[in-house]
Amino acid sequence: MSDQTVLFPNASAARCQLDEQGRLRHFLSIEGLPVALLEEILEMARSFQSASGRSTQKIPLLRGKTIVNLFFEASTRTRTTFELAAKRLSADVLNLDMATAATTKGESLLDTLRNLQAMHCDMFVVRHHESGAAHFIVQHVEDHVSVINAGDGRHAHPTQAMLDMFTLRQHFPDFSQIAVTIVGDILHSRVARSEIQALRAFGIGEIRVVAPRTLLPQEVQSLGVVSYASIEEGLAGAHAAILLRLQKERMHGSFVPNESEYYRLYGLTRARVELLAKDGIVMHPGPVNRGVEAESAVVDGPRSVILQQVRNGIAVRMAILSMAMRGRIW
Amino acid sequence: MSDQTVLFPNASAARCQLDEQGRLRHFLSIEGLPVALLEEILEMARSFQSASGRSTQKIPLLRGKTIVNLFFEASTRTRTTFELAAKRLSADVLNLDMATAATTKGESLLDTLRNLQAMHCDMFVVRHHESGAAHFIVQHVEDHVSVINAGDGRHAHPTQAMLDMFTLRQHFPDFSQIAVTIVGDILHSRVARSEIQALRAFGIGEIRVVAPRTLLPQEVQSLGVVSYASIEEGLAGAHAAILLRLQKERMHGSFVPNESEYYRLYGLTRARVELLAKDGIVMHPGPVNRGVEAESAVVDGPRSVILQQVRNGIAVRMAILSMAMRGRIW
Amino acid sequence: MSDQTVLFPNASAARCQLDEQGRLRHFLSIEGLPVALLEEILEMARSFQSASGRSTQKIPLLRGKTIVNLFFEASTRTRTTFELAAKRLSADVLNLDMATAATTKGESLLDTLRNLQAMHCDMFVVRHHESGAAHFIVQHVEDHVSVINAGDGRHAHPTQAMLDMFTLRQHFPDFSQIAVTIVGDILHSRVARSEIQALRAFGIGEIRVVAPRTLLPQEVQSLGVVSYASIEEGLAGAHAAILLRLQKERMHGSFVPNESEYYRLYGLTRARVELLAKDGIVMHPGPVNRGVEAESAVVDGPRSVILQQVRNGIAVRMAILSMAMRGRIW
Numbered sequence: 005m006s007d008q009t010v011l012f013p014n015a016s017a018a019r020c021q022l023d024e025q026g027r028l029r030h031f032l033s034i035e036g037l038p039v040a041l042l043e044e045i046l047e048m049a050r051s052f053q054s055a056s057g058r059s060t061q062k063i064p065l066l067r068g069k070t071i072v073n074l075f076f077e078a079s080t081r082t083r084t085t086f087e088l089a090a091k092r093l094s095a096d097v098l099n100l101d102m103a104t105a106a107t108t109k110g111e112s113l114l115d116t117l118r119n120l121q122a123m124h125c126d127m128f129v130v131r132h133h134e135s136g137a138a139h140f141i142v143q144h145v146e147d148h149v150s151v152i153n154a155g156d157g158r159h160a161h162p163t164q165a166m167l168d169m170f171t172l173r174q175h176f177p178d179f180s181q182i183a184v185t186i187v188g189d190i191l192h193s194r195v196a197r198s199e200i201q202a203l204r205a206f207g208i209g210e211i212r213v214v215a216p217r218t219l220l221p222q223e224v225q226s227l228g229v230v231s232y233a234s235i236e237e238g239l240a241g242a243h244a245a246i247l248l249r250l251q252k253e254r255m256h257g258s259f260v261p262n263e264s265e266y267y268r269l270y271g272l273t274r275a276r277v278e279l280l281a282k283d284g285i286v287m288h289p290g291p292v293n294r295g296v297e298a299e300s301a302v303v304d305g306p307r308s309v310i311l312q313q314v315r316n317g318i319a320v321r322m323a324i325l326s327m328a329m330r331g332r333i334w
Numbered sequence: 335m336s337d338q339t340v341l342f343p344n345a346s347a348a349r350c351q352l353d354e355q356g357r358l359r360h361f362l363s364i365e366g367l368p369v370a371l372l373e374e375i376l377e378m379a380r381s382f383q384s385a386s387g388r389s390t391q392k393i394p395l396l397r398g399k400t401i402v403n404l405f406f407e408a409s410t411r412t413r414t415t416f417e418l419a420a421k422r423l424s425a426d427v428l429n430l431d432m433a434t435a436a437t438t439k440g441e442s443l444l445d446t447l448r449n450l451q452a453m454h455c456d457m458f459v460v461r462h463h464e465s466g467a468a469h470f471i472v473q474h475v476e477d478h479v480s481v482i483n484a485g486d487g488r489h490a491h492p493t494q495a496m497l498d499m500f501t502l503r504q505h506f507p508d509f510s511q512i513a514v515t516i517v518g519d520i521l522h523s524r525v526a527r528s529e530i531q532a533l534r535a536f537g538i539g540e541i542r543v544v545a546p547r548t549l550l551p552q553e554v555q556s557l558g559v560v561s562y563a564s565i566e567e568g569l570a571g572a573h574a575a576i577l578l579r580l581q582k583e584r585m586h587g588s589f590v591p592n593e594s595e596y597y598r599l600y601g602l603t604r605a606r607v608e609l610l611a612k613d614g615i616v617m618h619p620g621p622v623n624r625g626v627e628a629e630s631a632v633v634d635g636p637r638s639v640i641l642q643q644v645r646n647g648i649a650v651r652m653a654i655l656s657m658a659m660r661g662r663i664w
Numbered sequence: 665m666s667d668q669t670v671l672f673p674n675a676s677a678a679r680c681q682l683d684e685q686g687r688l689r690h691f692l693s694i695e696g697l698p699v700a701l702l703e704e705i706l707e708m709a710r711s712f713q714s715a716s717g718r719s720t721q722k723i724p725l726l727r728g729k730t731i732v733n734l735f736f737e738a739s740t741r742t743r744t745t746f747e748l749a750a751k752r753l754s755a756d757v758l759n760l761d762m763a764t765a766a767t768t769k770g771e772s773l774l775d776t777l778r779n780l781q782a783m784h785c786d787m788f789v790v791r792h793h794e795s796g797a798a799h800f801i802v803q804h805v806e807d808h809v810s811v812i813n814a815g816d817g818r819h820a821h822p823t824q825a826m827l828d829m830f831t832l833r834q835h836f837p838d839f840s841q842i843a844v845t846i847v848g849d850i851l852h853s854r855v856a857r858s859e860i861q862a863l864r865a866f867g868i869g870e871i872r873v874v875a876p877r878t879l880l881p882q883e884v885q886s887l888g889v890v891s892y893a894s895i896e897e898g899l900a901g902a903h904a905a906i907l908l909r910l911q912k913e914r915m916h917g918s919f920v921p922n923e924s925e926y927y928r929l930y931g932l933t934r935a936r937v938e939l940l941a942k943d944g945i946v947m948h949p950g951p952v953n954r955g956v957e958a959e960s961a962v963v964d965g966p967r968s969v970i971l972q973q974v975r976n977g978i979a980v981r982m983a984i985l986s987m988a989m990r991g992r993i994w
Contacts (some may be wrong), residue, residue, distance in 0.1 A: 061397075061398030061399075062397060062398040067721075067722060068721030068722040068752075069721075070748060070751075080430065081449065083430065084450075084453065085453060087428065088400060088426075088428070088453055088454070088455075091400075091426045092426075096748075096751045098744065098747065098748070098754075100740065100744070111951040112954075115951060115952070118971055119741065119950065119951075119971070119974050120977040121971075122971040122972070122974035123744065123745060123748055123974060123975070123977075124748070124978060125748075126977070138507035164962055192499070236445075280781075291441040291445060291449075292445070292448065311448055311449070311451075311452040312452070314449050314453060315452040315454070317453075318453055318454060321457070391727075391728030391729075392727060392728040410760065411779065414758065414760070414780075414783065415783060417758065418730060418758070418783055418784070418785075421730075421756045620779065621771040621775060621779075622775070624772075634694075641778055641779070641781075641782040642782070644779050644782035644783060645782040645783070645784070647783075648783055650786060
């Protein structure tokens with residue numbers, strides 16, 4: 005990214021997610037979106053899932069639209085779910101692996117965007133290693149283009165948060181009565197940031213985080229969460245544990261001692277699962293490091309809803325893609 | 335593949351290719367499939383080819399289905415023919431190059447499969463360097479998923495064998511009256527294994543192999559074939575020569591002396607072609623090493639049906655893909 | 665490319681672009697095509713663009729056809745526009761990155777082509793580093809296949825030239841009254857060659873080139889153009905400046921001193937833009953090296969039609985793809 009002027013998102017950037025009628029236009033972060041709209045996303049995702057849990061196949065809502073997967077960071081999993089969601093809406097999909105693209109090297113992000121816009125692409129699904137990249141892009145796209153944040157630096161991963169809210173709702177219709185515990189590297193995790201914002205927006209009864217002190221943001225209290233250094237205390241009576249993926253590249257730094265030490269302190273073992281409420285569930289954005297964030301038997305066990313999260317990811321992304329294009333298709 | 339428990343296929347694994355009604359469910363090996371079903375595949379492939387030899391374009395049989403090309407070994411050619419076959423059946427195709435996929439590294443094969451299943455993928459077309467990989471996968475997939483073996487280690491490449499049977503049948507309606515000679519590295523070749531099983535299943539009159547002794551399995555007689563060290567003897571009066579591709583990586587070992595020596599001993603020259611029956615044909619799974627397995631003039635000559643094999647590969651794969659999904663579409 | 669017999673295009677090769685009824689069959693170079701047919705391409709491209717400048721979405725003209733992007737040289741931009749054009753015509757698209765394809769390595773270009781033909785591919789969009797590659801391919805394809813030249817060595821890039829004619833026509837309906845100036849490395853540029861042929865075919869009033877003497881072909885006068893060493897003189901009163909991209913790999917040789925020296929001598933600054941006719945426009949095939957071929961403010965300025973060129977590229981390529989298939993679809 006040769007443009008140095010990437011702005012960190014702020015309140016006004018958050019407002020740019022909606023059009024003048026208050027409809028979704030870009031989906032960048034949970035922050036700044038009305039709860040009614042977030043609920044509408046869950047509602048529409050439900051309509052895309054049949055009783056069997058399978059996405060209804062091939063809905064022509066986005067026929068003739070071109071969705072670009074603009075991935076500056078490799079991600080087979082997230083890219084694949086967006087691709088499948090787009091194809092089930094009958095859109096054409098263009099996968100651009102910007103990490104390796106030859107001719108676009110040396111071209112600035114803005115020039116790449118301008119060119120894709122000129123080619124009549126309708127939507128950019130963006131993953132980028134810099135925080136704020138998706139917001140930056142929104143400030144420069146034409147009226148006919150929508151932008152979806154598929155993960156930007158340490159900032160946000162809002163579609164992950166929405167599919168987790170969808171999954172939670174399937175198990176706990178009344179959010180006000182439940183406690184949810186996020187375990188792991190809160191400080192560096194875009195998933196954690198978006199989860200906390202979503203949990204607050206949906207009015208979860210109690211939000212807890214469990215992390216080493218070095219991996220907790222200083223302003224953690226101001227986020228409306230209660231932090232625990234002990235995983236046992238953090239899990240006690242909770243209805244859902246959301247495990248964060250340990251980014252192995254941080255393990256050799258000062259943050260995390262090593263994998264086995266992490267597992268000893270924060271790994272979700274079968275014994276620790278018993279601390280959850282009796283209908284408590286285990287969540288993880290994937291891919292799981294078995295034996296690090298959780299014991300393998302927990303990943304595959306009866307409390308795990310990890311594959312249900314993946315399944316829901318298609319329907320939730322179908323909802324977000326189609327709602328963001330609504331102004332231009334309906 | 336981090337799962338160490340890959341089982342070598344056996345009789346019970348072979349049975350798992352059919353559902354309770356005896357219909358095709360997975361296509362893993364020729365072994366274990368009833369001849370009537372193999373004949374049905376050829377029959378359906380014929381229906382997909384018009385009189386001109388072109389595949390009928392865009393049949394909506396698999397509309398709304400998602401087929402994943404899950405290739406752990408690179409193969410432009412086989413991947414391309416499966417992709418084209420799937421698209422002509424109106425399926426959505428997801429190409430996953432697992433040899434280079436970044437985020438799935440470190441994730442086990444089973445976790446990758448479970449995630450793709452959760453995304454509602456309907457079919458896995460699998461190529462893998464380990465023998466038995468496709469059978470292993472079948473033992474772990476959900477009911478709604480079909481698996482097609484696109485080549486596993488040294489074990490099987492059954493779609494290649496079926497398209498070769500289709501090609502042979504175009505030339506020789508009565509299989510009981512013909513002799514077919516396979517030339518090359520029988521020992522290490524998944525193509526050879528599947529060919530021999532198919533030739534036997536379809537009741538070919540006489541099956542011969544020509545290979546250096548070092549490249550013949552010890553139990554060659556028990557395979558129901560007659561082996562020849564001399565290519566001249568092996569070709570005499572045969573109706574088809576199936577040449578195997580020389581895997582160049584084996585050439586520097588003890589198995590094969592060098593390319594020119596291989597050509598001298600086993601290369602199909604114009605002179606040797608004359609030894610075939612007068613309507614005898616030349617086959618090769620491709621890509622051909624010209625001047626190694628065959629003289630260039632033979633590859634392009636009137637006896638060669640090598641491009642006809644490629645052409646037939648689309649129709650035969652369309653037949654296999656649609657028959658494996660039959661239980662879920664018809 | 666293992667086939668050594670690549671012929672440089674000549675008059676007879678040029679004639680092979682048309683079928684017996686004089687309709688477009690392959691699109692290889694501007695040279696040899698009747699002006700009436702070139703005008704028809706622009707006419708059809710106009711019909712594909714709605715009043716808003718957006719391509720009409722999803723026209724079923726090429727439904728069931730398979731178009732192969734056969735790129736021996738990486739090019740995200742050109743490949744993407746062909747892919748989008750093909751998909752908007754409802755074709756299936758197969759992207760083959762021949763620069764990295766594993767299994768096709770060692771296979772000759774002709775064998776690759778023969779195999780793709782056997783798979784019933786209908787059209788090859790070819791980019792190749794050798795001049796004459798597309799013509800060579802045409803001499804070897806079957807009757808049912810069309811070939812589009814997406815850039816071959818230093819020879820031609822005719823779809824770029826056609827989209828530039830389309831763009832010029834939007835601004836200057838009467839070509840006989842205008843002067844067009846091409847600035848840059850004329851000698852090595854396939855874009856320049858095709859532009860000059862197109863400008864001449866369409867009867868542009870005056871064609872000028874501006875280049876260092878080392879980057880001018882010796883026979884420049886015979887091309888029907890007037891050459892200038894001074895950019896100021898070359899631009900004076902011109903209606904369009906077509907800037908060529910500086911190939912940075914040539915910069916360290918003797919041809920071009922360095923980027924800043926190139927900019928000083930040939931870069932299009934705001935001051936130099938003022939030398940153009942008052943409605944004069946600035947064109948560039950992209951991607952632009954800002955601060956080398958042009959000042960950044962010029963690239964984004966009111967005279968620049970660079971993004972309009974990209975936009976027009978989709979419609980013009982849709983026209984060429986569908987006209988080349990006309991004999992087989994209508």
